[in-house]
Amino acid sequence: MTDHKTGIIVHGVGGLYRIRMEDGSTVTCKAKGVFRHEGMTPLAGDRVRIESGTGEDECRIAEILPRKNALIRPAMANLGVMFVVCAAKDPDPSLRFLDKMLCILEYQEIEPVLIVTKADLDSHRAEQLRTKYEQCGFTVFVTDSETKGEDSAIAAYLRRFDNSVIAAFCGASGTGKSTLLNRLFPALSLETGTLSEKIARGKHTTRAVSLFPLSEISDDSCHGYLADTPGFSMLDFERFDFFSLEDLPYTFREFIPYIGRCRYTKCTHTKEEGCAICEAVSEKKIPKSRHTSYLELYEALKEKKAWE
Numbered sequence: 357m358t359d360h361k362t363g364i365i366v367h368g369v370g371g372l373y374r375i376r377m378e379d380g381s382t383v384t385c386k387a388k389g390v391f392r393h394e395g396m397t398p399l400a401g402d403r404v405r406i407e408s409g410t411g412e413d414e415c416r417i418a419e420i421l422p423r424k425n426a427l428i429r430p431a432m433a434n435l436g437v438m439f440v441v442c443a444a445k446d447p448d449p450s451l452r453f454l455d456k457m458l459c460i461l462e463y464q465e466i467e468p469v470l471i472v473t474k475a476d477l478d479s480h481r482a483e484q485l486r487t488k489y490e491q492c493g494f495t496v497f498v499t500d501s502e503t504k505g506e507d508s509a510i511a512a513y514l515r516r517f518d519n520s521v522i523a524a525f526c527g528a529s530g531t532g533k534s535t536l537l538n539r540l541f542p543a544l545s546l547e548t549g550t551l552s553e554k555i556a557r558g559k560h561t562t563r564a565v566s567l568f569p570l571s572e573i574s575d576d577s578c579h580g581y582l583a584d585t586p587g588f589s590m591l592d593f594e595r596f597d598f599f600s601l602e603d604l605p606y607t608f609r610e611f612i613p614y615i616g617r618c619r620y621t622k623c624t625h626t627k628e629e630g631c632a633i634c635e636a637v638s639e640k641k642i643p644k645s646r647h648t649s650y651l652e653l654y655e656a657l658k659e660k661k662a663w664e
C-alpha cells in the first residue's frame with residue numbers, strides 16, 4: 357500500500373469524491389467507513405490522504421488533514437476568501453440574510469468580499485449597498501452582465517491569490533453566481549438559469565460545490581482554487597450552525613472599535629444607556645440596518661442559549 361498521496365477534494369456527490377492530487381492528476385473514490393462512524397463528512401476543499409490499493413476500486417480517502425475552517429452551507433472546508441453574491445434586484449437583497457452570512461464568515465476567519473450583481477436592474481440600490489458595506493470595512497464590487505461593471509477589478513483581486521487559497525462564490529439562488537463566474541472564466545461554461553426555469557425544475561441551477569484550479573481555467577498568473585456553490589434559500593439558512601452570544605459583537609467588524617467603550621462592562625449593545633455601539637448607530641457611524649441584524653441574531657442566539 358502506498359499511503360503518502362495527498363490531494364484536495366474538488367467535488368463530492370453521493371459519497372463519491374473527486375480529488376485533485378498534488379501532481380495535477382485526478383482520482384475519484386469513496387471515503388473509508390471510519391469517517392461515518394466518527395460522524396465526519398469529507399467536504400469540498402478538504403485536503404485528504406489517499407490510500408491506493410492494487411485495483412482502481414480500492415483507492416480510498418484514508419485521512420482528512422486538519423481543517424482551517426468548515427461551513428455547513430455551502431458545505432466546504434479550508435476557505436480563505438468567500439465572495440458573497442447579492443443581487444441588486446431579482447431576487448431582492450435580504451440584509452438579514454447577508455449580515456448573517458458575513459457574521460459566520462468572520463467567525464470562521466474567512467475573508468468576506470461582497471459582490472453586488474444585477475446592477476443593471478437597480479443601479480441606485482447597488483450603489484447604496486456598496487456605500488453601506490464599504491463603510492463597515494468590507495471590500496465591495498458592483499457588476500452586471502450588461503456593463504460588466506467591476507468584472508476586471510474582481511479578476512485582479514483573484515490574481516492576488518497564492519497557491520493555497522480556496523475561494524468560493526456563495527449567495528441566494530438566482531443572484532447570478534454562475535453567470536459571473538462564466539464571464540470571468542469562459543472556460544468554465546457553468547449552467548445558469550432563470551427563476552422560472554428553476555421553479556420548473558424545483559431546484560437550484562447549481563447542484564453541488566465544484567472547485568476549479570485557477571491555473572487551469574485562466575492564464576497562469578492566477579493561482580489557488582475557486583468554487584461555484586448552489587445558492588441557498590432562506591429555509592436552508594435557518595439551519596446554519598452558529599456561535600455563542602458572547603462572540604456575536606466581534607463578528608460585526610465595524611463594532612470592534614467601540615467594544616469596551618460602553619458605560620457598563622456587561623453591555624449587550626442592544627439598547628443600554630451609555631452603549632458606545634448604539635451611540636455610533638445614532639451618529640450614523642454604523643449603518644442602522646447592521647445593528648438591526650445584530651439585534652435579530654442576538655435574539656436568536658439568546659433563545660438557543662435558553663434551550664441548551
Ligand SMILES: Nc1nc2c(ncn2[C@@H]2O[C@H](COP(=O)(O)OP(=O)(O)OP(=O)(O)O)[C@@H](O)[C@H]2O)c(=O)[nH]1
Binds near residue numbers: 474529534549560585
Ligand atoms: N439582468 C441581469 N440578469 C442577470 C445578471 N446576472 C445573472 N442574471 C440572470 O439571473 C439568472 C440566474 O443566474 P445564475 O447565474 O444561474 O444564478 P446562480 O446564483 O448561479 O443561481 P444558483 O445556481 O441557483 O444558486 C439567470 O437567468 C441569469 O441570466 C445580471 O447582471 N443582470
Ligand SMILES: [Mg+2]
Binds near residue numbers: 547584
Ligand atoms: Mg449557479
Ligand SMILES: [Zn+2]
Binds near residue numbers: 618624625630632
Ligand atoms: Zn454597548
